Amino acid sequence: MTRVAIVGASGYTGVELARILCNHPNIELTAVTSRQYAGMPLAEVFPNLRSKVSLVCENLTTSEICDRADVVFAAVPHKTAMDLVPQLLGAGKKVIDLSADFRLRDVAVYEDWYQAHSSAEFLAEAVYGLPELYRDAIGGARLVANPGCYPTSIILGLAPLLKANAIDVHTIIADSKSGTSGAGRGAAVGTLFCEVTDGFRPYKVGGTHRHIPEIEQELSVLAGEALQISFTPHLLPISRGILSTVYATLRPGFDAAALQALYHSHYDNEQFVRVLPSGSLPATQYVRGSNFCDIAFSVDSRTGRIVITSAIDNIVKGAAGQAVQNMNIVCGFPEATGLEGAPFFP
Amino acid sequence: MTRVAIVGASGYTGVELARILCNHPNIELTAVTSRQYAGMPLAEVFPNLRSKVSLVCENLTTSEICDRADVVFAAVPHKTAMDLVPQLLGAGKKVIDLSADFRLRDVAVYEDWYQAHSSAEFLAEAVYGLPELYRDAIGGARLVANPGCYPTSIILGLAPLLKANAIDVHTIIADSKSGTSGAGRGAAVGTLFCEVTDGFRPYKVGGTHRHIPEIEQELSVLAGEALQISFTPHLLPISRGILSTVYATLRPGFDAAALQALYHSHYDNEQFVRVLPSGSLPATQYVRGSNFCDIAFSVDSRTGRIVITSAIDNIVKGAAGQAVQNMNIVCGFPEATGLEGAPFFP
Amino acid sequence: MTRVAIVGASGYTGVELARILCNHPNIELTAVTSRQYAGMPLAEVFPNLRSKVSLVCENLTTSEICDRADVVFAAVPHKTAMDLVPQLLGAGKKVIDLSADFRLRDVAVYEDWYQAHSSAEFLAEAVYGLPELYRDAIGGARLVANPGCYPTSIILGLAPLLKANAIDVHTIIADSKSGTSGAGRGAAVGTLFCEVTDGFRPYKVGGTHRHIPEIEQELSVLAGEALQISFTPHLLPISRGILSTVYATLRPGFDAAALQALYHSHYDNEQFVRVLPSGSLPATQYVRGSNFCDIAFSVDSRTGRIVITSAIDNIVKGAAGQAVQNMNIVCGFPEATGLEGAPFFP
Amino acid sequence: MTRVAIVGASGYTGVELARILCNHPNIELTAVTSRQYAGMPLAEVFPNLRSKVSLVCENLTTSEICDRADVVFAAVPHKTAMDLVPQLLGAGKKVIDLSADFRLRDVAVYEDWYQAHSSAEFLAEAVYGLPELYRDAIGGARLVANPGCYPTSIILGLAPLLKANAIDVHTIIADSKSGTSGAGRGAAVGTLFCEVTDGFRPYKVGGTHRHIPEIEQELSVLAGEALQISFTPHLLPISRGILSTVYATLRPGFDAAALQALYHSHYDNEQFVRVLPSGSLPATQYVRGSNFCDIAFSVDSRTGRIVITSAIDNIVKGAAGQAVQNMNIVCGFPEATGLEGAPFFP
Structure with missing residues (x-):
């Protein structure tokens, strides 16, 4: 043991x-x-x-x-x-x-x-602990830097596109929404029940959230060039869950079928990434309590943009679950050990 | 009477x-x-x-x-x-x-x-019933077309920028989040309490929501040229409220102070639009039950984009309240009659 | 002024x-x-x-x-x-x-x-500021002691029964549920969003809540004899609202029709008490943001008990609204001034 | 298999x-x-x-x-x-x-x-499928009648008291609160998100809920005599969870220490019943997603009543989880198989 x-x-x-x-x-x-x-x-x-x-x-x-x-x-x-x-x-x-x-x-x-x-x-x-990108390095690491919650949802959503050079990397806008558990358990007026429930708000608007350099670091590696993104976090009146809606201008030559194939080829061997069938969209309640990241994309032919939506449970795939996934890799256990539970809904 | x-x-x-x-x-x-x-x-x-x-x-x-x-x-x-x-x-x-x-x-x-x-x-x-844009015409109208909820939040947020030619009109992305009352009172599985609570989801992603032509019509008038936007609606686990986060690339020559002045000059005579002081951000819970539209903007100097955030109560300023405001104008009553109540919080 | x-x-x-x-x-x-x-x-x-x-x-x-x-x-x-x-x-x-x-x-x-x-x-x-019981005294008072939130809901629910000697006063059990605003705005872990949402809990079980002597004082006056009650408060994952479910053994001779008449005669001149028609039940969401107290009762013929259910908005009729009602009486303003707003739903 | x-x-x-x-x-x-x-x-x-x-x-x-x-x-x-x-x-x-x-x-x-x-x-x-009461009979059954959700919470809470003849069986009042999943997934206005959220209501007040005969049947067996209860269900704005607050008059001779020992001797071998230490109270959020039933009691020395509070997840211990527990017993699998997951909080 x-x-x-x-x-x-x-x-x-x-x-x-x-x-x-x-x-x-x-x-x-x-x-x-x-x-x-x-x-x-x-x-x-x-x-x-x-x-x-x-x-x-x-x-x-x-x-x-x-x-x-x-x-x-x-x-x-x-x-x-x-x-x-x-x-x-x-x-x-x-x-x-x-x-x-x-x-x-x-x-x-x-x-x-x-x-x-x-x-x-x-x-x-230190190895950046996103197994879907760095599995081999994690396996030999003594120090794994477990990713931030927002970055996990955004990087997994964009990785196939950036690797395939499918989007204009200077047009990326990530609009993310997180459950309140992300704000921690410290006693504070701003996260009291009555301040959060039945409400919704942005925070750290305008490129000031500390997850930005982390996201940009990994997206730049994937893109093969330095890039900058716009990122806006918001506070949801739920405990668990992050949903990121990511916009980028699509390069010519990528239609929906090709993109779907791209996502599948990228993730079909991943136990914790579920690429949704065309026409389906992720929702935080469908990953609740699990280590899954659900991803879908939609092509907006009117504007030439692709819209990627991805959902995780911020304290599982966005924190504790991914950390256990990393431990499993580091220790040589089957990667899903302890993480097999299906999301609970409702 | x-x-x-x-x-x-x-x-x-x-x-x-x-x-x-x-x-x-x-x-x-x-x-x-x-x-x-x-x-x-x-x-x-x-x-x-x-x-x-x-x-x-x-x-x-x-x-x-x-x-x-x-x-x-x-x-x-x-x-x-x-x-x-x-x-x-x-x-x-x-x-x-x-x-x-x-x-x-x-x-x-x-x-x-x-x-x-x-x-x-x-x-x-028919007169488009957004009093902040069409007050005079509403006053003489026999048919007022009361605006959609999403359009109200987005158009009011962008109007000063478009009139001042402050943004690149081909870069507008509106990421909007609405309370569930917007889905109506029809019995449907998708809006049952257990399907919505403790969750968050996008819908009609990829440029398919019917509010898009309405938004584009009014933004185009304001801009003086035809434009298209990306628009993604999401469903919030709250009853009332819309918050729109709108992104656009800023044209040169507009700094934060000038933009703040622009918003104030545009809206300081409006009873139902509250331009927030720099550093403050809107939240749906601060307009709950009222006819207010709260607006703030942030300049992201890293990416050259401006991020506008605006909040309304979708069934007041986004529907019934704005309708009464229009009636007041049509009938010659003081415009705020019946709409004086402060938002209730918590 | x-x-x-x-x-x-x-x-x-x-x-x-x-x-x-x-x-x-x-x-x-x-x-x-x-x-x-x-x-x-x-x-x-x-x-x-x-x-x-x-x-x-x-x-x-x-x-x-x-x-x-x-x-x-x-x-x-x-x-x-x-x-x-x-x-x-x-x-x-x-x-x-x-x-x-x-x-x-x-x-x-x-x-x-x-x-x-x-x-x-x-x-x-000091005059106990429950206008439905002490209106005349309030009118002449210089010090009004505004009632607690739980007591308001319980006393108004039981007053007609006690005055009519309709229940065994030694059998009263009040099971009350309150929204979280009742816990105040102090920063505390126990009232953080994540601790309260999607949950429900009792507190101060076993006769220890400080509203007990206040409730007993007023019920004893109404009954004309000293009495003690069982009272259990619970914390609801809502901001506003109290619903009290009160049980007592009915004395012989009171059928449902007589009791309905009793409640109506007691409250039909009260602007802020709504006696519900037989078959209807109160809900906190129907008094939200208003000064109303909604009351219904059901006779359980199997057990001989009456069950009274009453709902208020704890920060309106249970605090601020009732305080303004008292001010209006003290100052000689029409009693409902400033409190005319209908509850908002949804 | x-x-x-x-x-x-x-x-x-x-x-x-x-x-x-x-x-x-x-x-x-x-x-x-x-x-x-x-x-x-x-x-x-x-x-x-x-x-x-x-x-x-x-x-x-x-x-x-x-x-x-x-x-x-x-x-x-x-x-x-x-x-x-x-x-x-x-x-x-x-x-x-x-x-x-x-x-x-x-x-x-x-x-x-x-x-x-x-x-x-x-x-x-048919064997009534409450393993804590009927484990042996379930083991030999071909038909297990899985208990109702409310009955599970109430019967488990009262069983030790009734077996020990600790309460006056004619004074039992059960005030129960259930999450909305108990109302099922049928499309209905009454369980729409906007009707339920930020609200709370009783239903079927006055002894009319169909779980009453089931509760009385089992409590009567435990008591050794026919008894009737008052039972009031309420609808909570949460998905999962039932909390029952049960009142009864304590018979002489039972102090808190003796009662605590009674509960422990009754349940300490039960994997899914957690008797809370004195001073702790159950909450639905602490059993969420699990097969646990958490139970506490408080003695109200002022009124001579005992107040039992018990919490379950209504769709786990109150339905699906208990059903799997029964299957495990019927099939000879270890009783907790598939049900080992800890509750998730927050």
Whole structure:
């Protein structure tokens, strides 16, 4: 049994990691850390876990974590992660880092959008944990930088088009909508029930969201040239789910049938990407609680644009589920282990 | 007292018209028609109206409607409206038509997107009922074509930019999200609570929604040249509200301060348009139940695009409220009569 | 114009008071206080109020409040109110207090459920602000203790039965469900969107909620004898609304027709109580945004119990709306002024 | 591999059965029937099932069903079930019937609350499928009558008390609240999103809901004497979940510690019942998507009543999950097979 720790277990990513891992047949969850809830059973912090997880939250030192675990999920905020992760690696651990600290390869870009980076020497080694793009590298990695939720939905939606040079890369606009769990579990007026329910709002409009450099990095690699996108996030009155609507001008020579074939050839061997049949559209409620990414596209012949719509559960494929998928690859387990559950609807 | 009838009172637009009109000091609501609920008090169909509206739904002939009312709100589906409206006009009535039948000036465009038009001779006379653009014409009209909900949010958001020639008109993309009341009150699996709640989905992707020709007609007038847009509607798990996020490439020479001044000069005399201060963003929950349209814009200097966000309550400013605003103008009442209520939040 | 101040305007009761008062024809809102938001326009704290309320939140002394206002709504927490209110009264102001501090006539009961009372000498003078029971006394009061939200729904539902001696007073069980706005606007994990949505939970089960002594006080007066009730509150995933389901054993001699007559005779002159016809049931969505209390009852002949169901909007009839109703009575305005709006649905 | 069919797969119970069964290691799902959707893949009716269930909905004869399956889940409406089930039994099949047709042992009671029963001869044989009460009998049954959702939550909550003679059986009042999936997937105005969201309502008040005889039957067995209850169902604006709040007068001699011990001794060997520690309360969001029933109680010493609160997911433990639990017992599989998933939160 591989021993696994969750560092920073008291957020929504933490509880979802615990939910998935508590039934994983190849691992044993051996430690869950939380400064705030130290001493409290995780199943009291998150009563859904009663009788499924018996671990108590602890405020462990890094060395104690290393004594307990072979693989560590770092579910701590960025900046905290850049200090923690090198120590874990130094102790010979495999790390799945869910923060943004090791996603960007260019330290200057990181420092432009975040703050000074104290562990930039690990950026080259970290593998961007999108298995559909980097499966082989993940398999040999000791540090996996688990992608952001918005980037996962957008990159998977655009990858086949960019690889095939099917769109004008300077016309990409991503309009994304996320459930409120993405805002975290911190007490804040802005995410109170009464502020969010029965409402809808954009935020960080105008090219200011920190997921932009991450998206652009990966899209540029896929396109083979540097590109910039417009990206607008919005807050949905739902717990889980991201739906991204992505616009781009189609290059000549790609009709709907060819594009459908392109998507299928790209994803038909992927267990967690479902290319929808023509005429179907994704919806967050059809991926709820699962690791699936559902993708469809529509060609707007009036304007010459293609519209890609993709849906994920932001705390599964957008965070905890993808992290477990990465762990499975790193550890050599079948990639879908623990992630076989169908989405629940309604 | 002006006598007013609502034809087709049993939908969500009907109940909202009744809610607004029951406290309107200049009119008397004299008839509410519904084939389905004929004989039932409207306040039993919609129990929120108990003790506020005592009328019974009736299945009236057009001539009976004409006997009862001076002004008629036609809240029937398109195609039904094109048969009804000419009869009402023929009897000398003023008509606010909430269907799509008289919104498009070009019958060929109408017939391309809808079906054959049996009353095309009235298209030239009908005034598009967006008071912020056509106030004077509405004042003298006998037939007002009340705008669609999505068009209202998009046209008001773009009007100042188009008039000032501030954007490249071939780059407009409108990504809109609507509450479920927009889908009407017909019994259908797709709008059941369990299908919609805790979810989010696009529909009619790829340039197929019937509001497109209406939006393009008005934007083209504003721009002074024919233009086409990309438009994607989505279904929000809320009752009321539309938020449109609109993208366009900014022409050189327009900085944020100039654009803010432009919006203010355009709308500061408008009672129902609130241009938000820089740094603020609209949200559907802040216009809920009111006739306001809240508008903000952000300049994305990285990509050279402007992002306009606008929010309305789809059954008030997007339907019933705007219809009453039009009635007020047609009848010479102060324009905000009956529409003074502040949005309710939470 | 009567000058009115809201002390403690930054909570959900405060914004609702401002929403109602901004269209009230007989008063002028002259001050809104908030320590937390001092210096910020109330319409920035609550953007729904943009263009409707121009006041800036201030951290005023009591004497400054007294300089500005003739009537004061005290929307501060209990304990804070007991210090503030006597000073306002001493300056000759009329006070509508929305806290619990002056609702209980017996100081010992207050101190048993809350804490020591520093202004107990005002308890005898304060009038319990349920107009349907105490209209005359309210008319002459300088201190009105605005009722709690749960008590309003329960007391109005039971009053006719208790006055008519129709139920066994020792069998009353009130099972109440409240929208989340009742929990206030403080940042707290328990009321975050993700904790509340798509869920339902009881709280303070077993006779521990502080509204119990208030309910029992008023029911005992109505019954003419001391009584105790079982009361269980629950948290609904909605913003606004309380629905109480109240059970009691019916005394012999009261059939459904007699009871219906009893309710009608009791409430038919009340503008804000709607006794539903037999066969209809209340729902929170039919009173949303209004000052109505909808009441129905059902006789369960199998068990000999009567089941009363009553619905209010907890921040209107359960707080701000009832407070304005009380102000209208105190000031001699028509009782429904500012409260004429029909509930909005959907 | 045991071959399994779902008859009536196009409702919410059907999709949930398919979701659970598609990962069940001991069975093969071989047929899903639906008249309405015959010819359509089940994964098009319910897109969450894409790539998990490849079966096409068929309109099969009973004999075709019998050719395909060893065990049949009958998820058809009552009355339909009473015709179907005897034929399946006659062909030697094991049947888990999710309708009400075989739950009541006394045909007169059935006919009083439903309609004439055409297969009353099977009532004596059918086993009421609440494993916590009838595990042994279920193990030997060929016909399991899967309990109703409300009854499951109420009976499990009261069973320890009734067996221990801890409450006055004539004082039981059950106030239950259910998610909207309980109302089924039929197109109806009353369950449209806009009618349900942001609202709450009771229905079938006054002792008229058809789950009453089922609840009373089982509670009477547990109590050892005939009893009647008051039961009021309510509709929650959530998809999944039932929470029942049950009141009864406590007999002398039972303090909280003794009652806590009683519940634990009753349920500590049950995998799907979680007795909460003193001070904790159930919530539907903590059992979401799982087969758990969470139970707590509070003693109200002021009134001498005990208040039991219990929560289930109405389409798992209240329908499909319990049905699979029963199948597991009938087939000799480990009882929790396919039902190990932790509840998902948020």
